Amino acid sequence: MFDVSFSELILIGVVALVVIGPERLPKVARTVGHLLGRAQRYVNDVKSDIQREMNDHDLGDLKGQIEDAAKSVKASVEDAGNTIRDPLAQAQEALKNANSAVQDSFKLEGTAAPEATPATPSHEPAAQTAASADPDTLPLPGFDGPAPDPKDAVKPPTGTHT
Secondary structure (H helix, E strand, O other): OOOOOHHHHHHHHHHHHHHHOOOOHHHHHHHHHHHHHHHHHHHHHHHHHHHHHHHHHHHHHHHHHHHHHHHHHHHHHHHHHHHHHHHHHHHHHHHHHHHHHHHHHHHHHOOOOOOOOOOOOOOOOHHHHHHHHOOOOOOOOOOOOOOOOHHHOOOOOOOOOO
């Protein structure tokens, strides 16, 4: 702010010593130091208040941008959900129509309509599906029948080897 060199400070000190006097100079210097400290604190407080207001304004702008982004993401997720739901609803409606058509055709023929049973996955053989219903059997790949009973297994002989 002020460009004061060391020689200028010495000159000011000598003039103050002559004008004020050696008895009052320490008290005046102390008072000037306190006033300069207060002025510096006041300037620093004003700077921090201004900086805080600028940050609050920036945070408000950032908050608005984040809310806009969240709204756009929500809208895109809802659009994606609707594009999935619509064909799914159409497929369900087609299945209901087909089921009612099959039941109507059986009613016309006079026979009982077959009960709807959940389809078994095509990658599992029928033997494994039947075996998985029985908790005592263990389905093994490559075997059509149930797994052997562990009670019938041959037990190794106990004793010492010679």
